[in-house]
Amino acid sequence: MRILYLTNLYPYNGNPVSGIFITRRLEEIAQRKIDFKVYATVIQYCNFFKYFYYLKTRSFPSLYKELKNKNLEYYMYYKYIFCHSNIYDCFTRLFSKDKYYKYLQMKFFNVIENSEDISKFDIIHAHPTYPTGYIALMFKKKYGIPYVVTAHGSDIHTYPKSNLEIRKTTLEILNRADKVIFVSKRLLDIAVSVLEYKGNNFVIIPNGVDVRKFTPMDKFEIRRKLQLSTDYKYVGFVGNLIPIKNAQLLPEIFNLVKKSYNNVKFIVIGFGELYSYIQRECQKYNLDVIFTGIVSHDDIPFWLNALDVLVLPSAEEGWGNVILEALACGVPTVGSNAGGIPEVIGSEDFGRVVEFKENFVNIFANNIVELLNHPLSPVKLRERALQYSWKNIIDKELEVYKSILNKIY
Known part of the structure; x- marks a missing residue:
């Protein structure tokens, strides 16, 4: 079996753990000696686009950041291909995002086609559905090669809602795929109810967790190593500090927890457009919060082990893999x-799920305090995570490939 992977989720110098779920899949595939090739599609924006993006977000588009330190293990699997977006492309984007992304994906299509003998691949797997899945669709139309797409989150619950043409293209990619992998049932439900996806070619396979790396450690020793106090309990957030994660709620949540449980400190791991705002609000509340910025994925297990409770108040979430990583610790x-948060947590034996309703923040904070006062069994938490080892996840994905190829041959 020879697999062609396509993705716009990949590690880069500004964030070497970007696309980590893709990288972990590739590591497991490589260990099994399966022949594969991975193309990472990199858009390099023109100065015109970067200027207006900066005015809107006060940051530069992450995909433009240079790809350096390629000696790092994260980069070894990826072949980066670049597409330069000029001023004309940027104006096209203003009037038709779908036309813009299709145009760029066709550029990537041509680069890959000129670099590879596409006919030698047995199957194509694209992450995520849109826009990368469009390249897989084009290869199927031209070469008849079956393709799989994995729907991760924003490609289903956000992008199609923003634009009618993107919705139509996403629906075509889903319906013409030989198999669609959804990382959660909730994501499938959105595709069916909102996008009117037919739902006759899907399977639910969540992202996995590296249970060897994410494993329980001695909290006292870990806190000493991270130069944290051993006299307090810690509540923390790990992820992008952006609105879709409801990161703007963290200061208020932390403040309410502090009012009910005095012996607590807080840790915020990650970066994003809300970083400065969250810092300012935490200072207003006079909270003791450690902001780490972006942390290497290799160091995340240490920080998770330092926590007593992880918080994830997201507005949307495909699967919520950081919950799985915390469970493993x-x-x-x-x-x-x-989204898929309730599916990951499962039951009150493994955490708490708070419904979006009046007094959400207060109820959320009360649940944190409850877990601080009444800790759950780390052994049981770990046992749940073991079900989602990358070995088990890749076993399921390989079965998907085999079932498709068996139908063809």
Whole structure:
């Protein structure tokens, strides 16, 4: 079996753990000696686009950041291909995002086609559905090669809602795929109810967790190593500090927890457009919060082990893999009922799920305090995570490939 992977989720110098779920899949595939090739599609924006993006977000588009330190293990699997977006492309984007992305994907299509003998591949797997899945669709139309797409989150619950043409293209990619992998049932439900996806070619396979790396450690020793106080309990957030994660709610949540449970400190791991705002609000509340910025994925297990409770108040979430990583470390999560979060947490034996309703923030904070006062069994938390080892996840994905190829041959 020879697999062609296509993705616009990949590690880069500004964020070497970007696309980590793709990288972990590739590591497991490589260990099994399966022949594969991975193309990472990189858009390099013109100065015109970067200027207006900066005016809107006060940051530069992450995909433009240079790809350096390629000696790092994260980069070894990826072949980066670049597409330069000029001023004309940027104006096209203003009037038709779907036309713009299709145009760029066709550029990537041509680069890959000129670099590879496409006919030698047995199957194509694109991450995520849109826009990368469009390249897989084009290869199927031209070469008849079957393709799989994995729907991760924003490609289903956000992008199609923003633009009618993107919705139509996403629906075509889904319906013409030989198999669609959804990382959660909730994501499937959105595709069916909102996008009117036919739902006759799907399977639900979540992202996995590296249970060797994410494992329980001695909290006292870990906190000493991270130069944290051993006299307090810690509540923390790990992820992008952006509105879709409801990161703007963290200061208020932390403040309410502090009012009910005095012996607590807070940790915010990650970066994003809300970083400065969250810092300012935490200072207003006079909270003791450690802001780490972006942390290497290799160091995340240490930080998770330092926590007593992880929080994830997201407005939307495809699967919520950080919850799984915390479970593997024996740490419970208080999360919203958005997306796949309830599916990861499972039951009150493994954390708390808070429904979006009046007094959400107060109820959320109360659940954190409850877990601080009544800790859950780390052993049981770990046992749940073991079900989602990358070995088990890749076993399921390989079965998907085999079932498709068996139908053809």
